[in-house]
Amino acid sequence: MTRTSGANGGGQQGSGKLPRKRFYRARAHSNPLSDSHFPIPIAPDDVDLSQHYPRYFPADKGEHGDGDGDAEAPRIRFADVGCGFGGLLVGLSPLFPDKLMIGMELRDKVTEYVKERVLALRASNPGQYDNISVVRTNSMKYIPNYFGKAQLSKMFFLFPDPHFKEKNHRRRVISMHLLDEYAYVMEVGGIIYTITDVEELGIWMRTCLEKHPLFQAVPEEEIKVDPVVKLLSSATEEGQKVARNGGQTFQAIFRRISLQEE
Amino acid sequence: MEDAAVEEAEVSGAGEFAPALVAAHPLGNSVAVAVGPELRVFDLKGGCAVSLSDDSGGCSHSDAIRAISFSADGALFASAGDDKLVKIWKTDSWRCIQTITSEKRVSAVAISKDGLYVTFADKFGVIWLVTVGEHGGGQVSSDNKPVSLYGHYCSIITSMKFSPDGRFIATADRDFKIRVTSFPKNPIKGAPEIQSFCLGHTEFVSSIAFTSHSGGSSFLLSGGGDSSVCTYSF
Numbered sequence: 001m002t003r004t005s006g007a008n009g010g011g012q013q014g015s016g017k018l019p020r021k022r023f024y025r026a027r028a029h030s031n032p033l034s035d036s037h038f039p040i041p042i043a044p045d046d047v048d049l050s051q052h053y054p055r056y057f058p059a060d061k062g063e064h065g066d067g068d069g070d071a072e073a074p075r076i077r078f079a080d081v082g083c084g085f086g087g088l089l090v091g092l093s094p095l096f097p098d099k100l101m102i103g104m105e106l107r108d109k110v111t112e113y114v115k116e117r118v119l120a121l122r123a124s125n126p127g128q129y130d131n132i133s134v135v136r137t138n139s140m141k142y143i144p145n146y147f148g149k150a151q152l153s154k155m156f157f158l159f160p161d162p163h164f165k166e167k168n169h170r171r172r173v174i175s176m177h178l179l180d181e182y183a184y185v186m187e188v189g190g191i192i193y194t195i196t197d198v199e200e201l202g203i204w205m206r207t208c209l210e211k212h213p214l215f216q217a218v219p220e221e222e223i224k225v226d227p228v229v230k231l232l233s234s235a236t237e238e239g240q241k242v243a244r245n246g247g248q249t250f251q252a253i254f255r256r257i258s259l260q261e262e
Numbered sequence: 263m264e265d266a267a268v269e270e271a272e273v274s275g276a277g278e279f280a281p282a283l284v285a286a287h288p289l290g291n292s293v294a295v296a297v298g299p300e301l302r303v304f305d306l307k308g309g310c311a312v313s314l315s316d317d318s319g320g321c322s323h324s325d326a327i328r329a330i331s332f333s334a335d336g337a338l339f340a341s342a343g344d345d346k347l348v349k350i351w352k353t354d355s356w357r358c359i360q361t362i363t364s365e366k367r368v369s370a371v372a373i374s375k376d377g378l379y380v381t382f383a384d385k386f387g388v389i390w391l392v393t394v395g396e397h398g399g400g401q402v403s404s405d406n407k408p409v410s411l412y413g414h415y416c417s418i419i420t421s422m423k424f425s426p427d428g429r430f431i432a433t434a435d436r437d438f439k440i441r442v443t444s445f446p447k448n449p450i451k452g453a454p455e456i457q458s459f460c461l462g463h464t465e466f467v468s469s470i471a472f473t474s475h476s477g478g479s480s481f482l483l484s485g486g487g488d489s490s491v492c493t494y495s496f
Contacts, residue, residue, distance in 0.1 A: 042438070042461055042462060042463075042464055043461040043462060044461075140415050140416070141415055141416065141417070141437060144439065144441075144459040144461065145439075145461065149456075149458065170386070176410075176452070176454075177388070177410075177412055177413035177415065178415060179454070180412050180443075180453075180454045180455075180456055181415075181456065183454065183455075183456070184456040184459070212454060213451075213452075213454055214454055214455070259454075259455055
């Protein structure tokens with residue numbers, strides 16, 4: 001029975017051996033501008049959902065589970081951009097057991113860790129965690145390859161790289177230009193959740209979202225009752241580190257709206 | 263109506279030289295050819311070469327021209343390239359009426375259907391928009407600074423076209439993607455609404471074109487480095 005090294009989540013009794021983070025450590029920074037060679041789907045229909053969510057796409061049903069089944073094949077609805085070690089996905093999975101979720105991560109080793117973690121959790125918790133998965137990809141360049149128009153109902157950006165230098169601000173994962181793409185893959189009414197412990201980045205992300213015509217701030221009353229919100233600061237390794245150090249976090253939670261005619 | 267094609271320059275060994283570009287006036291009045299920094303125009307009606315006048319003192323571009331385009335009605339022509347300048351010309355007099363400075367080298371240029379705006383793409387994949395000056399005002403537009411319309415993140419835009427009805431602008435990049443964006447009535451505020459992504463190429467997209475249908479609907483065609491031509495309804 002393996003002792004887990006600080007991974008959060010429910011009881012670990014069972015046979016699934018959780019991966020040990022120390023074997024999957026990688027530098028926090030990965031250069032998103034370098035064209036690493038990982039396979040990218042040419043279009044969203046090419047995303048092989050049966051690889052990620054085998055329980056939902058049994059092999060005998062044919063390629064993507066599309067077809068003559070009674071219900072329409074489920075599609076991915078939540079995306080965790082820069083999912084790191086998968087803490088948020090693990091926390092979200094039981095809250096929305098019928099929703100498929102995917103984490104996107106640039107670092108190879110970290111993606112492998114999350115894959116192993118998901119497999120282990122599925123093995124030791126039969127019937128659970130079948131709805132989460134991870135893919136190694138550069139989400140700043142390839143989000144439209146993975147998701148079709150208005151597909152996602154939630155997108156998460158937890159503790160992104162702050163890119164302090166002004167000349168690197170254009171590499172930030174939240175920017176006016178990239179918000180066009182995120183708005184495209186999100187349905188009207190979908191929610192984008194961002195959090196950071198860097199105040200300047202928090203102000204930047206909030207300002208971009210406020211200025212972008214396709215997003216509108218979610219009112220406080222709604223944020224208070226949204227079960228997802230407290231996971232933003234507690235579910236991930238980064239969030240837990242900030243809490244341990246007594247740091248402050250800055251959230252910006254916005255809803256995708258349709259363009260208002262002037 | 264298709265108005266531009268790209269031909270490889272006949273230079274041995276060259277990766278350094280920009281391909282020669284050809285564009286035809288939509289009504290067949292003239293043909294423009296860009297060879298390196300030189301812009302040459304041939305008047306088909308008059309059967310003679312045209313000399314271009316450029317009040318800014320310089321003679322056309324100082325570095326390779328990377329993109330040229332006529333406007334839909336043929337009244338305007340735009341050229342842009344490695345000298346980071348975008349030049350707008352009136353095609354009746356072939357006078358350069360406006361020169362815009364870009365921060366980065368320019369890879370694509372297009373003129374909106376109503377002839378009011380010129381868009382150009384820089385090497386970071388950002389699409390910029392300027393208003394076409396009225397009576398050829400100042401040569402270098404300082405008060406009319408380019409505004410950023412949208413961007414293909416860190417990708418080089420290889421082709422940019424407006425739809426025949428002027429409602430959309432399509433841009434293709436080297437990362438196999440084509441984005442079709444709603445072109446708003448007031449584009450100065452940006453173009454945030456993506457109509458669709460046209461995906462399917464497995465290599466860079468080199469060229470796109472809209473068809474016009476008398477029935478009202480049009481399609482988008484694209485060609486790319488994967489040796490395929492794709493058709494999309496967007």
